[in-house]
Amino acid sequence: MMDVPSTGKMSRRTFLDYFLGLSVVAWLAAVLYPIIDYFRVPPQTEAAPSSVVAGSVKDFKPNSGKVFRFGNEPAILVDTPDGKLEAFSAVCTHLQCTVQYRPDMQRIWCACHGGVYDLNGRNISGPPPRPLTGYKVAVKGDDIVVSKS
Amino acid sequence: MNKESKMMRWLNERYNLSLIEHFAEEKKVPHFRGSFWYYFGGVSLFLFIVQVVTGILLLMYYQPGAQTAYESVRFIVMKVQFGWLIRSIHSWSANLMILSVIIHMFSVYFTKAFRKPRELTWYSGFILLALCLTFGFSGYLLPWNTLSYFATKVGTEIVGVVPFVGKPVMEVLRNGSDVTTATLTRFFALHVAVLPALFTVILGVHLLFIQVQGISEPESWKYLPESKKSHIPFFPNFVLRDVLLWLIVLNVLAILAVYFPWELGHKAEPFAPAPIGIKPEWYFLFMFQSLRFFPPKLLGVDGEVLGISLFGLAGFLWFLVPFWDSKTSKGSRNRIVNYVGIGVVLYIIVFTVIGARAK
Ligand code: HEM
Ligand code: FES
Numbered sequence: 001m002m003d004v005p006s007t008g009k010m011s012r013r014t015f016l017d018y019f020l021g022l023s024v025v026a027w028l029a030a031v032l033y034p035i036i037d038y039f040r041v042p043p044q045t046e047a048a049p050s051s052v053v054a055g056s057v058k059d060f061k062p063n064s065g066k067v068f069r070f071g072n073e074p075a076i077l078v079d080t081p082d083g084k085l086e087a088f089s090a091v092c093t094h095l096q097c098t099v100q101y102r103p104d105m106q107r108i109w110c111a112c113h114g115g116v117y118d119l120n121g122r123n124i125s126g127p128p129p130r131p132l133t134g135y136k137v138a139v140k141g142d143d144i145v146v147s148k149s
Numbered sequence: 150m151n152k153e154s155k156m157m158r159w160l161n162e163r164y165n166l167s168l169i170e171h172f173a174e175e176k177k178v179p180h181f182r183g184s185f186w187y188y189f190g191g192v193s194l195f196l197f198i199v200q201v202v203t204g205i206l207l208l209m210y211y212q213p214g215a216q217t218a219y220e221s222v223r224f225i226v227m228k229v230q231f232g233w234l235i236r237s238i239h240s241w242s243a244n245l246m247i248l249s250v251i252i253h254m255f256s257v258y259f260t261k262a263f264r265k266p267r268e269l270t271w272y273s274g275f276i277l278l279a280l281c282l283t284f285g286f287s288g289y290l291l292p293w294n295t296l297s298y299f300a301t302k303v304g305t306e307i308v309g310v311v312p313f314v315g316k317p318v319m320e321v322l323r324n325g326s327d328v329t330t331a332t333l334t335r336f337f338a339l340h341v342a343v344l345p346a347l348f349t350v351i352l353g354v355h356l357l358f359i360q361v362q363g364i365s366e367p368e369s370w371k372y373l374p375e376s377k378k379s380h381i382p383f384f385p386n387f388v389l390r391d392v393l394l395w396l397i398v399l400n401v402l403a404i405l406a407v408y409f410p411w412e413l414g415h416k417a418e419p420f421a422p423a424p425i426g427i428k429p430e431w432y433f434l435f436m437f438q439s440l441r442f443f444p445p446k447l448l449g450v451d452g453e454v455l456g457i458s459l460f461g462l463a464g465f466l467w468f469l470v471p472f473w474d475s476k477t478s479k480g481s482r483n484r485i486v487n488y489v490g491i492g493v494v495l496y497i498i499v500f501t502v503i504g505a506r507a508k
Contacts, residue, residue: 095302
């Protein structure tokens with residue numbers, strides 16, 4: 001490697017060094033690329049439902065709440081103290097814990113770090129940076145149907 | 150060895166055991182006031198062996214998967230003979246191991262054993278600590294109980310907060326966008342295959358470095374004449390002390406495991422509200438508690454992002470101590486290293502205590 005000729009031409013030795021070095025890099029890349037790519041999560045084709053029956057009107061009374069399953073995520077249905085039905089994603093916007101309804105506070109509350117949302121889903125105290133995603137609620141017969149708007 | 154046993158002679162004819170004999174006779178260990186702290190490396194090694202043995206035993210019954218993990222651990226604890234003991238020892242020893250590694254790291258730091266020529270030993274040791282924490286984090290999820298489920302959710306979500314790389318790394322960790330049974334599969338693979346293999350290799354390198362360079366002498370010996378330095382032979386004196394300490398640790402472990410069996414908790418229910426009292430394991434508490442003190446927004450930057458970046462930076466600087474501590478290697482004392490170290494220890498203790506007492 002010391003005797004690179006000043007004519008600008010590469011010595012055979014240097015050329016071979018480069019060639020070998022490049023081959024090692026290419027070889028490593030060829031081995032590592034599939035392994036690293038293997039860890040990427042393949043897209044799941046499970047379609048999330050756009051609406052779900054959260055429960056029956058008969059089971060609800062004012063000032064109560066219930067967490068239910070909406071596709072792959074938890075959602076929360078709240079029967080407000082004045083008897084209105086509201087539904088939100090139950091995934092706290094702070095660090096994704098599942099929120100719950102607190103009848104004593106008349107608010108939605110997250111046990112993980114004490115985040116509080118009002119009954120419109122707005123974050124009003126604690127660490128959550130954004131409101132909860134709201135859903136539409138419709139009553140069909142006895143069923144409470146919650147759907148993504 | 151004049152009274153060689155038959156077997157010894159047989160082996161010696163084939164493998165020239167005198168090399169090992171010679172090695173054991175020559176090796177010696179510095180002996181001084183602070184040498185007590187030297188034993189924590191050995192204790193960590195012992196606890197790792199305990200983890201490997203009990204971990205393999207747990208593997209005989211454990212079944213990953215959201216429908217089976219909790220049930221199989223409950224089966225281990227309730228039905229399998231001594232299952233409760235094995236699981237309790239694995240959990241207790243995991244925590245003691247991390248504690249012991251942390252003590253070991255700080256004693257290396259304060260005795261300045263990381264300085265030239267032992268920089269690589271320090272770096273490999275730091276990686277071992279990081280692997281230990283990953284062991285703990287991944288193992289915590291395996292019983293699939295409520296606390297571990299939500300703690301993992303929050304913990305991985307915090308990783309996702311890191312700018313640019315956070316989100317992809319979080320998805321790779323979770324094996325999806327949420328913590329599910331797929332996450333459990335991945336954590337399981339990490340915990341019982343990837344980490345043990347990595348840990349064993351790096352531990353081997355770490356021990357090799359120590360073997361080649363010998364154990365470092367304390368700073369205060371720098372200008373002492375050779376005759377004033379006191380050593381004890383590695384074999385048998387140091388080894389015997391080590392073994393004695395291992396026995397004590399094993400007894401402590403047994404007492405903890407029997408009288409304070411590790412709780413199993415309730416099975417994780419992803420579609421139920423998070424319970425009160427979600428906390429990470431104690432060794433993450435000081436960071437967790439500090440993040441709570443950050444305002445949601447600071448100078449337009451997300452408080453969490455800022456907090457994590459600061460901890461990342463601090464950890465990186467700690468890792469690089471052989472670089473910025475240039476004075477010690479040149480022979481003069483560097484008090485800043487001590488002040489920084491004491492500051493870090495106090496910070497960790499204070500915030501861990503606050504975190505432990507917070508509800
Ligand atoms: C070869 C090494 C290891 C193997 C094969 C192994 C295997 C296992 C298995 C099968 C479980 C699930 C059973 C259970 O949850 O009780 C588990 C849990 C766990 N492991 Fe390990 N492990 C190893 C090393 C370690 C190390 C080095 C640490 C920590 C420094 C560790 C920390 C944990 C923790 C904290 C749990 C949760 C315990 C619980 O709550 O039940 N493991 N391990
Ligand atoms: S996750 Fe809800 S307040 Fe932190």
